[in-house]
Amino acid sequence: MKFVRVALPLKLRRTFDYLVPEELDIAYVGARVRVPFGSRQLIGIVLEYLSESEYDPEKLKPIIEYLDHESIFEPNLEQALCWASEYYHHPLGDVFNQALPVAFRQGASLLPQDKTVFRLSELGLVTNSEELKRAPLQQQLLKQLQTEARDISNAELKVMCASPAPRKALIDKGLLLKQTIAYSPKPWSSDKVLAQEPLQLNTQQAIAVSSFSQLLGRFGCALLEGVTGSGKTEVYLQLIELVLKAQQQVLVLVPEISLTPQTIARFEQRFNVPIVAMHSGLNDSQRLLAWQQARCGEAALVIGTRSAVFSCLPHLGLIVIDEEHDSSFKQQESFRYHARDLAIVRAKNANVPIIMGSATPALETLHNAMSGRYHHLHLAERAGGAVMARQRVIDVRHQPMQAGLAPQLLKQMREQLEAGHQVMLFLNRRGYAPALLCHECGAVCTCPRCDAFFTLHQKERHLACHHCGNQQAIERQCGGCGSTNLVTTGLGTEQIESFLSEYFPQYSIARIDRDSTRRKGSLERLLTEVSERQHQILIGTQMLAKGHHFPHVTLVALVDVDHALYSNDFRSSEKLAQLVTQVAGRAGRGAQKGEVLLQSHHPEHELLQDLVNNGYAHFAKFALNERQQTQLPPASFQALFRFSAMQLDQVEQLSNQLYQHIMSLSDLNCLVLPPNTAPQARLAGKHRMQLLLQAQTRPLLHRVLHHSVHYLEHHPMARKVRWSIDVDPIDL
Numbered sequence: 001m002k003f004v005r006v007a008l009p010l011k012l013r014r015t016f017d018y019l020v021p022e023e024l025d026i027a028y029v030g031a032r033v034r035v036p037f038g039s040r041q042l043i044g045i046v047l048e049y050l051s052e053s054e055y056d057p058e059k060l061k062p063i064i065e066y067l068d069h070e071s072i073f074e075p076n077l078e079q080a081l082c083w084a085s086e087y088y089h090h091p092l093g094d095v096f097n098q099a100l101p102v103a104f105r106q107g108a109s110l111l112p113q114d115k116t117v118f119r120l121s122e123l124g125l126v127t128n129s130e131e132l133k134r135a136p137l138q139q140q141l142l143k144q145l146q147t148e149a150r151d152i153s154n155a156e157l158k159v160m161c162a163s164p165a166p167r168k169a170l171i172d173k174g175l176l177l178k179q180t181i182a183y184s185p186k187p188w189s190s191d192k193v194l195a196q197e198p199l200q201l202n203t204q205q206a207i208a209v210s211s212f213s214q215l216l217g218r219f220g221c222a223l224l225e226g227v228t229g230s231g232k233t234e235v236y237l238q239l240i241e242l243v244l245k246a247q248q249q250v251l252v253l254v255p256e257i258s259l260t261p262q263t264i265a266r267f268e269q270r271f272n273v274p275i276v277a278m279h280s281g282l283n284d285s286q287r288l289l290a291w292q293q294a295r296c297g298e299a300a301l302v303i304g305t306r307s308a309v310f311s312c313l314p315h316l317g318l319i320v321i322d323e324e325h326d327s328s329f330k331q332q333e334s335f336r337y338h339a340r341d342l343a344i345v346r347a348k349n350a351n352v353p354i355i356m357g358s359a360t361p362a363l364e365t366l367h368n369a370m371s372g373r374y375h376h377l378h379l380a381e382r383a384g385g386a387v388m389a390r391q392r393v394i395d396v397r398h399q400p401m402q403a404g405l406a407p408q409l410l411k412q413m414r415e416q417l418e419a420g421h422q423v424m425l426f427l428n429r430r431g432y433a434p435a436l437l438c439h440e441c442g443a444v445c446t447c448p449r450c451d452a453f454f455t456l457h458q459k460e461r462h463l464a465c466h467h468c469g470n471q472q473a474i475e476r477q478c479g480g481c482g483s484t485n486l487v488t489t490g491l492g493t494e495q496i497e498s499f500l501s502e503y504f505p506q507y508s509i510a511r512i513d514r515d516s517t518r519r520k521g522s523l524e525r526l527l528t529e530v531s532e533r534q535h536q537i538l539i540g541t542q543m544l545a546k547g548h549h550f551p552h553v554t555l556v557a558l559v560d561v562d563h564a565l566y567s568n569d570f571r572s573s574e575k576l577a578q579l580v581t582q583v584a585g586r587a588g589r590g591a592q593k594g595e596v597l598l599q600s601h602h603p604e605h606e607l608l609q610d611l612v613n614n615g616y617a618h619f620a621k622f623a624l625n626e627r628q629q630t631q632l633p634p635a636s637f638q639a640l641f642r643f644s645a646m647q648l649d650q651v652e653q654l655s656n657q658l659y660q661h662i663m664s665l666s667d668l669n670c671l672v673l674p675p676n677t678a679p680q681a682r683l684a685g686k687h688r689m690q691l692l693l694q695a696q697t698r699p700l701l702h703r704v705l706h707h708s709v710h711y712l713e714h715h716p717m718a719r720k721v722r723w724s725i726d727v728d729p730i731d732l
Ligand code: ADP
Pocket: 199, 200, 201, 202, 205, 226, 227, 228, 229, 230, 231, 232, 233, 234, 235, 383, 384
């Protein structure tokens, strides 16, 4: 008797054995199988082919069918997914489930679908359309098909003739044939990859390309550090060209492309090869097709966001990660992987190099580069000749602020606006005001489901909880003392907008945050309007900072940097430094020199001064040193357990028991903080606690994680309390 061990798309940390009926007795490891599971059927993936099972064969059920007759993965993808399951302590079946396109895990075929086309029969080609003049629609359609004289897709046919009757009539008369063409991947030629001449590289770029090209053909990690506009993309392009000429595939990961179509456009202009984009804007069938095209080798270049790291690329030659520091590469729920780290594993398995580029590398990456594990190259100057924006701190102490803006900032805004330029303001808080409170007794309007203040949204006329989405009407009376004297406190983007529209009535304002871009396509529309200079003042949250190029913005202001200077999150200064440097790199890209202003109550703050005077690289060394002294990542490794449930005592009980269990392990060698309430102690009615582990080495950490997972899996309370693990968390 033969057995297969199957990973099923369940959140269970175990595999399942099935019998293989004699008539199906072939080993298809890596193939999808349909199996019975309880009263359902599931599609799983075969992990192993066994001649014995540890379970009683009498109790095992047979598989129903194989969906594939080969592995759906190329070996390095499968290895990477198995690695991820162990490293992130996430069930393998669910890793597979999340890595594959939805349609594919529902049974879609491995190859792109056969195509249906319509073409005229011999009779149809020679028939005089005049013969159909009693049926004008048919006559017109036949005439049009005769002029086109080629295969027509179903969609094209519908455009030619909206109604189905004339189409059907032509088919019934034997004039039009409906044919199925089997899918065959279009080969691309490695000797005609260029569609456009590459740029002449400057010296630093040329050094980067030639040293990176030495890495091709084997595993190696490289960091390309260069300010925005220093020509990193050109370096990637010329390196990619070498790989394509060797007939190999390239994977390019970027933070978000549906918003920056110019990224894809640039690759398409340069290369004459099939390029596939994978991003959140694709629907299930488009995503499936992209995956299929990568797998069959038809896609030479895959450009995509985080989940594109799961592309199946049998001829992989190079991986590029642009803006490698970007937090969107980390998935923040369920299977909490980091696409950069997974990409490194894939490069290693495939024995190909990986290039990480950024103006503001993550401290983790810099640490690896500085310790010699990564090759490290710099592009110090802007390729186009534009200069970095000047950065300055505005001391807002004792200043008469208006909607959080200092007089000096308003003055400089006026100057730039009058000169015909655009200005941009950042504040990472949407809404009108982050709290509404009673002026008599001080009570604050609080979301009943979370321990969080309601944000006032004046335009939409409601209070909204930014944690759980709960909304309610604006209160007119204090719930505590009954007073009607309610006042707002704090500042949100909406308030700045409303103030500036009165202060600068002659200029148009675009506010870009999650509220103003809720409708599909509205962000794209706003960004287009900004680049067409329909708006002069831009106000936005972090959202506005991501990768957009606005050459006419000459002044950028960060309205409140104190928030980041005094945060509990040890990464907040790194994030602030990245934001400041990123916006400075984007201000004044045209002929005008830009300026970045940082409003602070602590203008002498060491970090601010270091950043403004010495730049990101200098700041980063200082910050790394600090992390070393405090033994925080990357000087150590962390993992976070999160617990949540409606009942506080259950959450406390489980997290405390896990803590005690971990403390009782022999040779612990790991720092364990006692369970603590999460920064958001209650969310949507659920109480939340967390437990942080920190160790000097990864193996020490993973040993404890392994024990902990085993403990939790068998704990009766773990059915009532939701728990999850976040390995290398970036939000504590
Ligand atoms: P980054 O990716 O670092 O932001 P890009 O590669 O997009 O930089 O380059 C910024 C601008 O400079 C682009 O408009 C690009 O066409 C131009 N550029 C890059 N390299 C060169 C070069 N060697 N010669 C002339 N222009 C260049």
